[in-house]
Amino acid sequence: MPYDMNTMIYAIPHSQPPIHAMPTELLSEIFDLLSHLSPPPGPGIIPSQITISHVCARWRRVITSISSQWTQLAITHTRHPDVLASFLTWSNTRPISVTIILPVSGVELWPAPRISEFKKTFKHLRKHTSRMQALRIESTTPTLRIIQRLFLPTKPPTPLPTLSYLHLTQTDSSAPLTAFGPLTLNPHTLTVLRLSGVSLLAPAPSLAGLRMLHLTNGPGSLLDQTQLTHPTYPLIPPGPAMPRLTHLHLYRTPPIPTGPPGVFTPSFDPALLVSVTLAHIRTPLDDEQDALIRLFELTGSSPHLRELTLIDFEPRAWAEYTHWLELGLSLTVPRFASVRTLQLVGIHPGMVGVVLLLAFPGVVRFVVVSGVDAGTGGAGGVGVVGVVEAMAGVMGILRDVRICPWLREVVCDGVVYSRPMVYVPAPPGAAA
Numbered sequence: 001m002p003y004d005m006n007t008m009i010y011a012i013p014h015s016q017p018p019i020h021a022m023p024t025e026l027l028s029e030i031f032d033l034l035s036h037l038s039p040p041p042g043p044g045i046i047p048s049q050i051t052i053s054h055v056c057a058r059w060r061r062v063i064t065s066i067s068s069q070w071t072q073l074a075i076t077h078t079r080h081p082d083v084l085a086s087f088l089t090w091s092n093t094r095p096i097s098v099t100i101i102l103p104v105s106g107v108e109l110w111p112a113p114r115i116s117e118f119k120k121t122f123k124h125l126r127k128h129t130s131r132m133q134a135l136r137i138e139s140t141t142p143t144l145r146i147i148q149r150l151f152l153p154t155k156p157p158t159p160l161p162t163l164s165y166l167h168l169t170q171t172d173s174s175a176p177l178t179a180f181g182p183l184t185l186n187p188h189t190l191t192v193l194r195l196s197g198v199s200l201l202a203p204a205p206s207l208a209g210l211r212m213l214h215l216t217n218g219p220g221s222l223l224d225q226t227q228l229t230h231p232t233y234p235l236i237p238p239g240p241a242m243p244r245l246t247h248l249h250l251y252r253t254p255p256i257p258t259g260p261p262g263v264f265t266p267s268f269d270p271a272l273l274v275s276v277t278l279a280h281i282r283t284p285l286d287d288e289q290d291a292l293i294r295l296f297e298l299t300g301s302s303p304h305l306r307e308l309t310l311i312d313f314e315p316r317a318w319a320e321y322t323h324w325l326e327l328g329l330s331l332t333v334p335r336f337a338s339v340r341t342l343q344l345v346g347i348h349p350g351m352v353g354v355v356l357l358l359a360f361p362g363v364v365r366f367v368v369v370s371g372v373d374a375g376t377g378g379a380g381g382v383g384v385v386g387v388v389e390a391m392a393g394v395m396g397i398l399r400d401v402r403i404c405p406w407l408r409e410v411v412c413d414g415v416v417y418s419r420p421m422v423y424v425p426a427p428p429g430a431a432a
Contacts, residue, residue, distance in 0.1 A: 027059070027062050028066055031048075031052055031062065031063055031066065031069065034048045035048050035049060035069055047072070049069040064090050067090060067091050067092035067093075068094060069090075070090040070091040071096045071097060072099075073088075075101070075125075078114070078117050078118040078122075081120035081123075081124055084121055084124055084125075085124045088128055093131065096128060096132055097133055098125065099136045099138075100135075100138065101136075101139070102138070102147070103138065103140060103143075104140065105140045105142050106142070118146075119150060123150070126150070129158050130161055133162055133163065134165035134166075134167075135163060135165070135166055135167070136166075136168075136169075137167070138168075139170070140171055141172060144168075144180060145178075157183075157184045158184065159184040159186075160183065160184060160186065162186070163190055164189045164191050164192065166185070168194070168195050168196070168198040169198065170196065170198050177197060177199050178197060178198050179198075180198050180199070180200055182202055183202050184206070187208040190206065190207070190210060191211045192212045195214070195218055195222075196217060196218075196251075197216065197217045199219065203228075204228035204229055205230075207222075207241050207242050208241065208243065210242045210245050211244050211247060212246070212247040212248075212249075213245055213248055213249070214249045215250050216252060216253065217251070217253065219253070220250070220253045224264055224266070224267060225237075225240060225241055225266060225267040228241050241268075242267050243269055245268040246304075247275040248275070249277035250277065250278055270297075270302055272302060272304065274304050274305060274306050276299045276308050277308075278295070278310055278311070279309075279345075280311060281313045281314065281321075282314050282317060283315075283316040283317050293320075293324065296320075296321060300324075300335045301335065304338060305336065306338060306339060306340050307340070307343075308343070308360075309344075309345065310343070310347060311344075312346035312347070313347060318347065322353070322355050325355055325359040326355045326359075329359060334361055335359065336359055336362075339360050340364045341363070341367070342360050342366050342367070343369070344367070344369070346370070347370070348370055348390060349394050350390035353397075354403065357394075362406060363406070365407075365408065365409045366410045367410075368394075368411065368412040368413070370412070391415075394410075395410065395419070
């Protein structure tokens with residue numbers, strides 16, 4: 001008879017697999033480590049704790065007793081709402097993070113059993129809104145409205161007292177802007193807000209603690225103090241509604257006021273910005289010219305700005321931007337003297353000139369992502385060879401040590417270009 005360790009182990013009376021001899025505390029540590037190594041929740045991804053809970057009875061008892069394992073919940077369908085209820089129970093009273101990704105429409109036309117499951121799912125979630133720390137909802141406009149009605153109704157309002165991260169996405173790019181709210185948010189906890197194709201209805205005081213704001217495909221009304229809901233309406237408070245905002249990222253969202261011309265008042269303090277992203281800036285119409293310049297002024301006037309990312313400018317919009325930079329070169333203190341990291345994405349290196357580089361005298365790291373694939377044209381209709389040649393021209397400009405004297409690293413499409421070492425003291429705050 002061949003030697004078989006498993007056969008010998010199970011032949012011993014009252015024996016158990018060696019793994020079951022492992023202390024529960026050690027198993028818990030292993031499960032915690034595995035959860036940290038797992039990919040983030042999303043469609044088609046089975047969380048590690050669910051896989052573990054189906055291995056054996058002991059592992060199921062251990063994993064379900066660790067409340068921290070059930071605080072990251074991803075809802076990509078609404079089948080089996082009782083399972084979700086179990087997850088919420090196992091999380092005990094810990095703060096939870098909920099991700100809802102349901103890019104579906106026609107929920108009201110579903111068969112009765114599926115509609116019942118849909119309603120039960122959000123009924124279970126609604127019981128735990130008081131301990132939600134992060135909430136992400138991604139869906140179509142009709143489904144977003146149904147989710148709000150079931151999960152975050154406005155009558156009576158559902159408070160979110162511990163929410164620190166809110167991310168709302170409307171997935172149909174061809175649909176009009178979706179209004180979501182009003183929501184009852186806590187300004188002492190909410191620090192990050194991301195909106196894509198969604199207009200958030202929330203009173204201005206609830207945004208007072210925001211530190212990071214991402215806006216995509218929106219009107220920019222959150223950036224206008226006069227467009228927010230204030231308890232003192234029609235009087236507008238003199239101070240900004242978001243006085244702590246330091247990170248502002250705008251994607252196809254110019255701050256064009258919807259009210260009368262000349263009444264735009266920023267809802268944040270531009271002088272406090274540390275990180276700014278301007279993405280997909282299109283050529284302005286004649287009546288939008290002032291709004292574009294206002295956008296540049298608002299995002300380029302902070303003495304604390306450290307990171308600036310510019311993504312996919314149309315040629316005329318880029319020309320406007322470089323012209324605005326050129327006007328700033330005559331200032332005693334350059335507008336972007338504090339910027340340490342400059343990233344250009346979807347902007348061909350051939351569009352980088354002396355004016356741009358002179359505008360960022362303190363830059364330490366310069367990154368260019370042209371977006372050009374082999375055999376295809378990129379910005380300006382040139383291929384990879386054109387990118388390399390253009391980047392060589394940029395490096396030729398940088399041979400003059402008076403231009404970006406503290407520059408240490410230049411990266412183009414993942415290729416690192418070296419610069420002759422220049423022994424110049426690092427700019428103040430370069431390590432920040």
